[in-house]
Amino acid sequence: MPAIVHRHWTTVLARGALFSLLWLILAGTDPWSWLIGLPSVALATHASLALSPPRRRRPRVLALLAFIPYFVAQSLRGGFDVALRVLAPRPRIAPGFIDYHSRLTDPAARVLFLDTVSLLPGTLGADMHGQRLRVHAIDTGVDVRPELIALEQRVAALFAREGHG
Amino acid sequence: MTAAFLFSAITLPLGCLFFAAGSIGLLRLPDLFTRLHALTKADNLGLGLLICGLLPWVESPWQGLKLVLIWLLVLLAGATGAHLVAKRALRGDGEDLQ
Numbered sequence: 056m057p058a059i060v061h062r063h064w065t066t067v068l069a070r071g072a073l074f075s076l077l078w079l080i081l082a083g084t085d086p087w088s089w090l091i092g093l094p095s096v097a098l099a100t101h102a103s104l105a106l107s108p109p110r111r112r113r114p115r116v117l118a119l120l121a122f123i124p125y126f127v128a129q130s131l132r133g134g135f136d137v138a139l140r141v142l143a144p145r146p147r148i149a150p151g152f153i154d155y156h157s158r159l160t161d162p163a164a165r166v167l168f169l170d171t172v173s174l175l176p177g178t179l180g181a182d183m184h185g186q187r188l189r190v191h192a193i194d195t196g197v198d199v200r201p202e203l204i205a206l207e208q209r210v211a212a213l214f215a216r217e218g219h220g
Numbered sequence: 221m222t223a224a225f226l227f228s229a230i231t232l233p234l235g236c237l238f239f240a241a242g243s244i245g246l247l248r249l250p251d252l253f254t255r256l257h258a259l260t261k262a263d264n265l266g267l268g269l270l271i272c273g274l275l276p277w278v279e280s281p282w283q284g285l286k287l288v289l290i291w292l293l294v295l296l297a298g299a300t301g302a303h304l305v306a307k308r309a310l311r312g313d314g315e316d317l318q
Contacts, residue, residue: 150254
């Protein structure tokens, strides 16, 4: 199946280039650093392919560029929110758990969702069984579901398959 | 006083303030889960602000990229660590909880 072999090699090259860039950032521009850098990049690429095999997925550059400002804004809101809560004369908290059924099916998308939930104001991604997420809320008086749904839609846009948007 | 200096004069102390808020949260909040809230969110923002404040003063673009990479790695480690600690505590299968 030549098409799949072709895809495989473009994945290898793309990941190799990414790890080379990381090495360049870490080690600087001294050419001798590649004595260690080249084997490291080769091993990292091998490990990456073993842990996350190439899939039929188109890189969603525009979706990623749209995700970054949202991510930064949520980090700011989340940080301010929790700082104000703990600095109040009596910490303003009413903690509790919320169960959320996620519509994300891609495992990588679910992990990204769970990790970024922890950066939204007031929520912490605690546990995950398949599509059932257990979220810890620092203030159960605030309805966080609309925010979870908004985040889920953005993560879904990042991981949309070919032909689905 | 240049714009870069002014920018760093705001972001660096603000970043330190968020680190302090994270640590105060660790001391004042009552349980493991609420403490994780304070640590992940306040420290992520604190480090982000510190790195933004340092970016105008790097000697080369590579150094700037390295700072951004450090922030991304800490972000990833922080979110993943918080999730794993919360999961172990929820399922009650951590060694220290038996």
